[in-house]
Amino acid sequence: MSSTPTSAVLVVNAGSSSVKYQLVDPVTGEATAKGLIERIGLPRGEVHHTVGGTTYDEVLPIPDHATALRLLTAAFAEHGPDLGEIDLLAVGHRVVHGGADFADPTVVTPEVLITIEQLVPLAPLHNPGNLEGILAAQQAFPDVPQVAVFDTAFHQTMPPAASTYAVPRAWREQYRVRRYGFHGTSHAYVSRRVAELMERPLDQLRAVVLHLGNGASATAVDGGRSVDTSMGLTPLEGLVMGTRGGDLDPGVAGHLARSGGLTIEEVDRALSKESGLLGLTGSADFREVQQRREVGDADAELAFQVVVHRLLHYVGAYAAVLGGLDVLVFTAGVGENDGELRAEVVRRLSFLGTELDEAANVGLARGEGGRISTEDSAVEVWVVPTNEEWEIARQAAEVVEGR
Numbered sequence: 001m002s003s004t005p006t007s008a009v010l011v012v013n014a015g016s017s018s019v020k021y022q023l024v025d026p027v028t029g030e031a032t033a034k035g036l037i038e039r040i041g042l043p044r045g046e047v048h049h050t051v052g053g054t055t056y057d058e059v060l061p062i063p064d065h066a067t068a069l070r071l072l073t074a075a076f077a078e079h080g081p082d083l084g085e086i087d088l089l090a091v092g093h094r095v096v097h098g099g100a101d102f103a104d105p106t107v108v109t110p111e112v113l114i115t116i117e118q119l120v121p122l123a124p125l126h127n128p129g130n131l132e133g134i135l136a137a138q139q140a141f142p143d144v145p146q147v148a149v150f151d152t153a154f155h156q157t158m159p160p161a162a163s164t165y166a167v168p169r170a171w172r173e174q175y176r177v178r179r180y181g182f183h184g185t186s187h188a189y190v191s192r193r194v195a196e197l198m199e200r201p202l203d204q205l206r207a208v209v210l211h212l213g214n215g216a217s218a219t220a221v222d223g224g225r226s227v228d229t230s231m232g233l234t235p236l237e238g239l240v241m242g243t244r245g246g247d248l249d250p251g252v253a254g255h256l257a258r259s260g261g262l263t264i265e266e267v268d269r270a271l272s273k274e275s276g277l278l279g280l281t282g283s284a285d286f287r288e289v290q291q292r293r294e295v296g297d298a299d300a301e302l303a304f305q306v307v308v309h310r311l312l313h314y315v316g317a318y319a320a321v322l323g324g325l326d327v328l329v330f331t332a333g334v335g336e337n338d339g340e341l342r343a344e345v346v347r348r349l350s351f352l353g354t355e356l357d358e359a360a361n362v363g364l365a366r367g368e369g370g371r372i373s374t375e376d377s378a379v380e381v382w383v384v385p386t387n388e389e390w391e392i393a394r395q396a397a398e399v400v401e402g403r
């Protein structure tokens, strides 16, 4: 039975046409209410507010983010919990790109808003929606501090050797071309959590975290600090994902422009929306790919092998970057749920000292984490469910309380 917390953070993840939110106790991580407002700007908008196990749905036009935030407060007023009875510490906003400007969660000021706006060219699909969400939340909650938590922030500790692309100076200096990395909130949460679960000090742990969801990234975490990560300037680099193919010879773009007559917009679109599992199999959903493999689909089998091969590349490389490995961690939709993929990766990394506990790997309950390596395994292997909302709430509360 969930209880109304005395203090909480409203976590907001605003996209171009949707706002996801959760009311989270930053100490326990309990979410007492959550919701999704979608199809903003379309004639038929939708509000879904869930509290106490019941979801309340509403369909109505939602012209903009300001209206969405008004509907959010109305949903809380109508269905609870009563925000007036809660000490609302902060509204914590997920912001995708913080560039090199933000290494920490940051209380929103007019200057911060300008900087987020200036970062739009680096994340044209994400930062504008994030910004709209902040502006709307400022109107809806004028007396509550707004805190921006950046997806890139955790990776600002990467050494220049890892974050620098070997490209012309003008690209690096004028256009800020470098590796930034994403999913930082998840990697931060999971690497801290696994240290707690292992009962080992985080500052002595060399970890590789595999965040495998619709988007996917690998991070090398040394003593709690990101030292390398697979996503780069954009979230296109690295692992094979639902609709993004990850690593690619940059010459492919020029080849398609010259030989296929594709525009840069068409190449961009194909790389972010039509590649990855979708490009290889026709489905972006890993579960479906697994179901097709079971009935002998050759495309699905190849996709699985490409996914595994790329994962081996990254874990092997990061073990070298870290100078050894203490723990390998799987998280997010695929990482938390697909025992077959985990088993294949862990078996093929056995040369590093990973030994799979087969029973533990298949016995994990949905949504539950746990250790999936044997007692004797030199490198521990864990599944840790990610919780980005809790991490945003925790970081936002910390910033506000530390002021």
Ligand code: AMP
Residues within 6 Å of the ligand: 212, 213, 214, 215, 242, 284, 285, 286, 287, 288, 290, 332, 333, 334, 337, 338
């Ligand atoms: P996320 O972006 O973290 O929500 O993860 C979404 C991905 O997780 C999708 O590709 C889903 O197909 C995948 N997924 C969810 N449940 C399972 C499952 N039981 N087995 C394999 N993949 C799953």
